[in-house]
Amino acid sequence: MGPMGRRAVGVVLTCLLCLGGVASDIYMHVPRGCNNRLNEETATRTNANRLFDSQNNNRGGYNVGDKGSTAAGKNQANQYRMKYFQSGPWKTQSGDNGKTFLNIEWTNQHGCGGNEDTSPQKQNCALVLQYMCQDDVDSPEGTDDSLRNGAVTTTPAYAQPNKNNVNNENRKDNDVKTDRGLHEKWDWYNKCYLRERNRGLFVADQKLANTKNMDYSSAINTRQNPTGNRYGYECPEERDYFPYWHPSPWVDIAVLADSAAMCNHYQTKSFNTQPYHECIQNNQKWSRYITEKMCTDNGGKWTLLHSYLEKAKDKKNQGACEGTKTAGLTYQWAVAHDSDNNYQKECLVKLDAPDCREAPWSRSNHLGNGMDGLPLSYKWTLPHFPSGKEKRCVFRIRYNISTDDYDPYNTDYNQNDEFPKKSPVRQNPYVYIMKQVTPLRLAINTAQYGRVFQDRSHVFNLVPRENSLDAKAKVYNLNVRGKRGNIVQVYPAVEYDFAPNELRIKLGDLVHFQWTGSNSHKNGGNGGDGQAGAAGEGKDGTDRNNLVEMLDRSGNFPVPFENSTLWDAVEVVWIYHGKKGLGKKDLAINMASSGYYQCADKSSCQGDSVETKGKMSNVLDNAPASYGGAVLKFTKKGTYHFMCTRNNSFSNRSQKAAIIVG
Numbered sequence: 175m176g177p178m179g180r181r182a183v184g185v186v187l188t189c190l191l192c193l194g195g196v197a198s199d200i201y202m203h204v205p206r207g208c209n210n211r212l213n214e215e216t217a218t219r220t221n222a223n224r225l226f227d228s229q230n231n232n233r234g235g236y237n238v239g240d241k242g243s244t245a246a247g248k249n250q251a252n253q254y255r256m257k258y259f260q261s262g263p264w265k266t267q268s269g270d271n272g273k274t275f276l277n278i279e280w281t282n283q284h285g286c287g288g289n290e291d292t293s294p295q296k297q298n299c300a301l302v303l304q305y306m307c308q309d310d311v312d313s314p315e316g317t318d319d320s321l322r323n324g325a326v327t328t329t330p331a332y333a334q335p336n337k338n339n340v341n342n343e344n345r346k347d348n349d350v351k352t353d354r355g356l357h358e359k360w361d362w363y364n365k366c367y368l369r370e371r372n373r374g375l376f377v378a379d380q381k382l383a384n385t386k387n388m389d390y391s392s393a394i395n396t397r398q399n400p401t402g403n404r405y406g407y408e409c410p411e412e413r414d415y416f417p418y419w420h421p422s423p424w425v426d427i428a429v430l431a432d433s434a435a436m437c438n439h440y441q442t443k444s445f446n447t448q449p450y451h452e453c454i455q456n457n458q459k460w461s462r463y464i465t466e467k468m469c470t471d472n473g474g475k476w477t478l479l480h481s482y483l484e485k486a487k488d489k490k491n492q493g494a495c496e497g498t499k500t501a502g503l504t505y506q507w508a509v510a511h512d513s514d515n516n517y518q519k520e521c522l523v524k525l526d527a528p529d530c531r532e533a534p535w536s537r538s539n540h541l542g543n544g545m546d547g548l549p550l551s552y553k554w555t556l557p558h559f560p561s562g563k564e565k566r567c568v569f570r571i572r573y574n575i576s577t578d579d580y581d582p583y584n585t586d587y588n589q590n591d592e593f594p595k596k597s598p599v600r601q602n603p604y605v606y607i608m609k610q611v612t613p614l615r616l617a618i619n620t621a622q623y624g625r626v627f628q629d630r631s632h633v634f635n636l637v638p639r640e641n642s643l644d645a646k647a648k649v650y651n652l653n654v655r656g657k658r659g660n661i662v663q664v665y666p667a668v669e670y671d672f673a674p675n676e677l678r679i680k681l682g683d684l685v686h687f688q689w690t691g692s693n694s695h696k697n698g699g700n701g702g703d704g705q706a707g708a709a710g711e712g713k714d715g716t717d718r719n720n721l722v723e724m725l726d727r728s729g730n731f732p733v734p735f736e737n738s739t740l741w742d743a744v745e746v747v748w749i750y751h752g753k754k755g756l757g758k759k760d761l762a763i764n765m766a767s768s769g770y771y772q773c774a775d776k777s778s779c780q781g782d783s784v785e786t787k788g789k790m791s792n793v794l795d796n797a798p799a800s801y802g803g804a805v806l807k808f809t810k811k812g813t814y815h816f817m818c819t820r821n822n823s824f825s826n827r828s829q830k831a832a833i834i835v836g
């Protein structure tokens with residue numbers, strides 16, 4: 175038996191069982207992962223190419239939130255963007271003081287993390303958590319380069335450059351339309367389209383084509399995407415590899431690695447702290463060349479570009495910049511990766527290396543919870559932006575799996591098929607178990623052998639703390655996950671629950687209650703891989719939530735206001751619908767009605783009081799789908815239980831939660 179044969183038996187033994195089918199998948203539940211959905215009424219997403227390459231099942235994803243009780247339709251101003259308060263200047267505080275926490279929750283289909291002896295994994299994996307922010311602007315559509323959800327599900331356009339007219343500036347103007355969603359900027363994709371691909375990479379037996387209109391193969395062609403399909407303005411090479419060896423617009427939050435031994439690699443190579451070179455030719459925003467020699471031979475400048483938390487545009491020289499000591503942050507005079515000043519140095523606020531730890535344990539072929547029945551999660555400390563500006567942002571999670579059939583870190587172009595038949599893995603190979611028996615065919619797609627999945631949030635805002643929010647306080651976000659339908663209909667999303675559904679805090683901590691939902695999730699046919707239909711209470715296709723107190727979570731009835739304890743234990747420090755001085759009764763009504771009413775009597779708020787506003791539907795049909803909510807300070811120890819009244823069907827849907835103040 176030759177080395178290939180032995181390799182093949184290894185494949186049979188370790189992997190016949192674990193690589194069933196092509197789906198592996200990652201779905202984010204908090205914040206709601208879009209999986210490229212926008213607002214479709216269908217069970218399946220309309221356009222898997224809309225913003226990014228998820229490689230997930232078409233059934234995944236949550237619709238963008240609506241502000242009101244009707245669908246936003248084509249008006250992006252009526253979409254709801256989650257608003258999370260930024261951290262305060264926590265680096266100048268002790269412990270967790272000043273931090274805002276957002277607990278990210280997701281499910282991943284294959285296992286990850288854990289201890290090999292007690293819970294062996296059948297593959298290698300890593301999760302990479304990132305975000306991208308920019309200054310917020312008033313209109314939701316913004317400018318050509320603004321992050322936005324879009325009003326239609328169409329992929330943003332890209333006219334392929336003509337070889338002799340690459341710099342045709344009208345291409346961008348003609349391509350970018352503000353009714354389409356946008357994450358990465360047009361220039362980012364254009365740069366990727368025109369940059370040669372890294373030929374040192376392992377591509378197995380895949381044949382990577384030349385890029386259209388170019389006489390070379392560019393960074394849009396990868397092993398996983400050999401034909402260079404476009405997904406929004408995402409760069410396929412950057413998508414498939416991390417840490418990436420070029421500048422990238424994404425900021426690394428955390429890497430949840432196969433083993434903590436990999437952390438040094440991730441942290442030292444993260445673009446957060448490790449600048450990378452790019453070839454700058456005539457101050458253009460693109461170049462074909464990816465090595466110093468090719469760059470300088472062609473008249474380019476091989477330039478180190480930097481990532482940053484934000485730009486400090488008011489610091490106009492190196493001295494003023496690097497002398498700044500705000501919020502315990504470091505300022506650096508350097509060239510920004512997305513320079514808009516002809517690659518001159520400017521003042522950048524430096525980032526920290528990403529957090530890195532072993533991934534939380536999860537089981538293979540089980541798209542569910544992790545250890546102890548708890549959701550897979552990561553507690554993200556939201557950034558503090560020293561400018562005090564509001565930001566609009568997107569969150570991204572990637573899930574990377576590979577097996578030991580080849581060494582993922584030491585297999586490179588030397589094993590590519592251009593050196594005849596060297597690839598250690600081949601398309602649908604036949605393997606012999608015994609000479610006498612028909613060979614068995616393995617379902618192997620070398621484009622998916624070692625594979626990255628992805629999900630992203632809709633656009634959300636990171637809001638500076640207002641004066642009422644103590645810069646030193648800890649802020650916990652309490653949101654809702656899930657979408658309308660029974661479990662078969664919502665899968666691979668989940669049914670409703672509060673998230674987190676048990677929150678332990680200390681006296682004086684702040685909790686930001688907020689939720690978002692859609693009015694257009696009818697989960698209509700065709701059903702794709704699942705069942706269409708959206709069982710639920712109230713009007714078809716609507717998500718609704720509210721919060722009422724209950725005595726304990728084993729029951730199903732709210733306590734009457736007169737018997738409540740929660741509203742006596744909190745102070746309103748910020749509120750979206752209404753004003754700060756609300757009484758406890760007003761607050762209870764505000765939350766029970768998802769902001770339909772701001773207060774009880776017209777004397778306690780200007781707007782929507784129970785006295786002046788028409789009747790609310792018993793099942794919240796005319797209440798807003800999203801609730802900007804309130805930030806409450808807990809001033810009394812105790813355990814406070816609450817529930818949502820809308821869909822507690824058969825008394826055991828249990829959208830219930832507790833806050834334990836110790």
Ligand SMILES: *[C@@H]1O[C@H](CO)[C@@H](O)[C@H](O)[C@H]1NC(C)=O
Nearest residue numbers: 413414415416574576582626
């Ligand atoms: C995925 O893992 C492979 C190793 O198997 C690595 O080469 C690649 O850079 C990783 N990509 C991402 C996005 O994590």
Ligand SMILES: *[C@@H]1O[C@H](CO)[C@@H](O)[C@H](O)[C@H]1NC(C)=O
Nearest residue numbers: 659660669670709710821823
């Ligand atoms: C809502 O209630 C219906 C029954 O009316 C049930 O089938 C469905 O699963 C529930 N949905 C959620 C998300 O709780």
Ligand SMILES: *[C@@H]1O[C@H](CO)[C@@H](O)[C@H](O)[C@H]1NC(C)=O
Nearest residue numbers: 725731732733734736737738
């Ligand atoms: C509310 O409190 C009153 C007085 O303590 C008590 O009689 C009543 O049973 C309580 N009701 C509920 C639903 O807890």
Ligand SMILES: *[C@@H]1O[C@H](CO)[C@@H](O)[C@H](O)[C@H]1NC(C)=O
Nearest residue numbers: 730822823824825826827828
């Ligand atoms: C939960 O709901 C199911 C219907 O889906 C019902 O048959 C069952 O009795 C309920 N269980 C409890 C404990 O209420």
